[in-house]
Amino acid sequence: MKLKWANLIPYIIIAFIMVIIGLLQPTIVRLDWVGIKTDSILPLALAAVGQTLVMLVGGIDLSMGGVISLTNSLAAIKMTDNPINIILFTIGMLLLGLLLGAINGLIIVKLKLQPFIVTLITWFIYGGLALWVLPTDRANVPQKFIDVLLARIAGIPVSLLIILGIVGWWLYLQRAPFGKNILAIGSNERSAYLSGVNVGRVKILVYSMSGLFAACAGVYRTAQVASGSPTAGNNFILASVTAAVIGGASLAGGKGSIAGSIIGAFILKLLGDLLVFSGISSYWVSLFQGLLLITIIAVVSITELVRRRREVGA
Amino acid sequence: MNKIKTVIRSNRTIILSYIIALLIFIAISIVRPGFASPSHIRILIIDVSILGIIALGQTFVIITGGIDISIPWIVASSATFLTILSSGENNNLAIIIPLILLGTTFVGFINGVGVSYLRIPPIIMTLGMNSILLGGLLGIMGGRPGERTPTLVQFVTNGNVRGIPVILILWVIIIILATIVLKNTTFGRQLYVIGNNEKVALFSGINIRLAKLIVYCLSGFAGGLGGILLAGRIGQSYLGMGDQFLFLSAIAVIVGGTSVLGGSGQYIGTVAGAFILTIVKGLLPAFRIPASAQQVIYGVILFTVVVLARSRELSKI
Numbered sequence: 001m002k003l004k005w006a007n008l009i010p011y012i013i014i015a016f017i018m019v020i021i022g023l024l025q026p027t028i029v030r031l032d033w034v035g036i037k038t039d040s041i042l043p044l045a046l047a048a049v050g051q052t053l054v055m056l057v058g059g060i061d062l063s064m065g066g067v068i069s070l071t072n073s074l075a076a077i078k079m080t081d082n083p084i085n086i087i088l089f090t091i092g093m094l095l096l097g098l099l100l101g102a103i104n105g106l107i108i109v110k111l112k113l114q115p116f117i118v119t120l121i122t123w124f125i126y127g128g129l130a131l132w133v134l135p136t137d138r139a140n141v142p143q144k145f146i147d148v149l150l151a152r153i154a155g156i157p158v159s160l161l162i163i164l165g166i167v168g169w170w171l172y173l174q175r176a177p178f179g180k181n182i183l184a185i186g187s188n189e190r191s192a193y194l195s196g197v198n199v200g201r202v203k204i205l206v207y208s209m210s211g212l213f214a215a216c217a218g219v220y221r222t223a224q225v226a227s228g229s230p231t232a233g234n235n236f237i238l239a240s241v242t243a244a245v246i247g248g249a250s251l252a253g254g255k256g257s258i259a260g261s262i263i264g265a266f267i268l269k270l271l272g273d274l275l276v277f278s279g280i281s282s283y284w285v286s287l288f289q290g291l292l293l294i295t296i297i298a299v300v301s302i303t304e305l306v307r308r309r310r311e312v313g314a
Numbered sequence: 315m316n317k318i319k320t321v322i323r324s325n326r327t328i329i330l331s332y333i334i335a336l337l338i339f340i341a342i343s344i345v346r347p348g349f350a351s352p353s354h355i356r357i358l359i360i361d362v363s364i365l366g367i368i369a370l371g372q373t374f375v376i377i378t379g380g381i382d383i384s385i386p387w388i389v390a391s392s393a394t395f396l397t398i399l400s401s402g403e404n405n406n407l408a409i410i411i412p413l414i415l416l417g418t419t420f421v422g423f424i425n426g427v428g429v430s431y432l433r434i435p436p437i438i439m440t441l442g443m444n445s446i447l448l449g450g451l452l453g454i455m456g457g458r459p460g461e462r463t464p465t466l467v468q469f470v471t472n473g474n475v476r477g478i479p480v481i482l483i484l485w486v487i488i489i490i491l492a493t494i495v496l497k498n499t500t501f502g503r504q505l506y507v508i509g510n511n512e513k514v515a516l517f518s519g520i521n522i523r524l525a526k527l528i529v530y531c532l533s534g535f536a537g538g539l540g541g542i543l544l545a546g547r548i549g550q551s552y553l554g555m556g557d558q559f560l561f562l563s564a565i566a567v568i569v570g571g572t573s574v575l576g577g578s579g580q581y582i583g584t585v586a587g588a589f590i591l592t593i594v595k596g597l598l599p600a601f602r603i604p605a606s607a608q609q610v611i612y613g614v615i616l617f618t619v620v621v622l623a624r625s626r627e628l629s630k631i
Contacts (some may be wrong), residue, residue, distance in 0.1 A: 104522070111625065114574045117574050121613055122613075124613040127609070128606050128609030130609055238441055241438070242442075284453040286448045287446050289449070290447075290449060292443035294439060314389070
């Protein structure tokens with residue numbers, strides 16, 4: 001029962017924030033506002049989903065910054081207005097993300113290196129590639145591509161459908177063998193290995209998927225901002241970790257929820273909006289994000305310490 | 315004779331790092347005339363010293379099994395506050411510099427409290443701190459550029475005393491102190507025990523929390539000192555000036571033979587790592603390719619070095 005309450009925290013926070021926004025700006029909370037918000041939050045939500053998968057197996061993916069920058073830059077300048085080209089190019093970008101993630105996973109697993117170090121170096125390399133293809137911010141995004149990704153189907157934004165699709169996938173994953181293996185590795189890698197889980201393969205797949213989701217974020221960002229930036233991804237690293245942590249993920253692995261992380265992404269962005277509403281310059285946003293991350297982890301950690309002490313005492 | 319042999323054997327990784335650094339240096343001097351000229355070596359020494367000083371705290375932190383991600387914006391904050399508090403004048407440096415170092419040490423102190431007393435994973439704690447410093451500095455500066463570095467600080471970074479760079483003298487003192495602390499003090503030995511096995515450290519009666527707290531304070535101090543010197547090197551401050559130092563400081567430590575898992579390594583190894591990183595960077599302009607492509611090649615080279623170091627470590631087990 002205790003665990004269930006903890007899982008509800010992000011939903012309570014978002015409800016609280018929505019009420020405050022509704023009170024401060026009663027006129028803006030309408031269906032089209034929700035659509036615009038979902039569009040602008042989707043890149044972070046996608047990144048947070050990838051980061052959560054990696055955190056579930058006890059890792060961290062810093063290279064996400066590089067993958068988002070690279071796919072965003074490529075998509076912003078190399079795509080043409082031809083529909084077939086757009087489709088092929090989008091698939092190509094997603095495959096590129098998958099490949100870059102797989103490289104991370106292979107090195108981490110085969111050389112038994114710390115995820116932090118491997119993805120720090122690949123972040124540097126992928127980020128360099130992004131600067132190589134696009135030295136400064138530029139926009140040359142086909143209008144058709146933007147129209148499709150920002151479209152409304154019977155009033156429902158495509159971004160919201162993507163989010164619902166991912167949540168559905170997560171509900172399925174929790175029951176599927178692959179999802180169970182991820183959770184098993186996160187809670188105890190050694191016993192997962194002993195009970196026959198192919199730990200290496202699952203981890204490589206998880207890092208590949210993290211790369212794939214980062215590429216999705218990069219591609220979607222291209223449509224949402226209608227431009228490319230070679231450093232766009234760097235802001236996503238801390239934000240994706242924070243969103244995952246708000247959603248209940250821990251760096252030790254085994255804990256976390258993709259649905260929670262998506263809510264975490266919404267909370268993070270809406271808190272930023274609240275700051276701007278209350279007249280605080282957007283320059284300060286990073287400070288609040290960092291404080292939020294540390295505060296949540298500290299609270300979780302202290303509760304855990306108190307609980308353990310009580311158990312020992314009893 | 316036997317004693318020399320054991321010294322060599324136990325420090326094989328570090329000696330190897332120095333040999334690699336020397337070989338790369340010779341190779342580049344042949345390919346690029348002027349690379350080994352006295353004036354260029356002076357520049358190299360300044361850059362290596364700054365990186366080495368910034369990586370001092372990172373070495374201690376990694377030995378205990380942690381990591382400090384907040385280095386980039388500790389460096390940037392220190393440099394920025396130096397230039398805006400002094401407005402480029404030398405008058406009040408005697409107050410400003412200790413104040414800045416106290417400030418960055420305090421940032422390290424907060425990191426240390428989070429990691430050791432609140433049990434926050436080092437990656438999360440210092441990642442969050444980096445973001446706090448970034449947001450704080452952006453908020454305070456509000457998009458304004460930083461100011462000029464006081465000439466006295468520029469002299470400390472770039473100047474000479476009897477032909478020897480001032481910064482090199484400073485760094486050598488730091489190298490000697492750090493090596494003595496790690497090798498010959500109880501505190502230093504305790505750090506290795508903590509990095510190897512915290513449970514053993516706990517049962518041996520080591521005050522793990524205090525040791526970790528001190529290590530993060532040191533990292534804040536070293537980042538602050540490095541930031542001041544970097545401002546001296548560049549002649550002014552700007553917001554992103556520390557960005558590369560997360561990558562560089564961590565890789566310098568690892569290339570210098572310290573295990574990322576903690577429990578081993580020496581500062582003198584990081585010194586070699588800093589040399590390798592700086593020399594390889596000096597090689598890149600020879601390719602005549604854009605800076606971004608240089609970054610890619612630099613990353614790939616360093617990746618290879620880290621992978622090679624790791625395979626050697628794995629083959630030993």
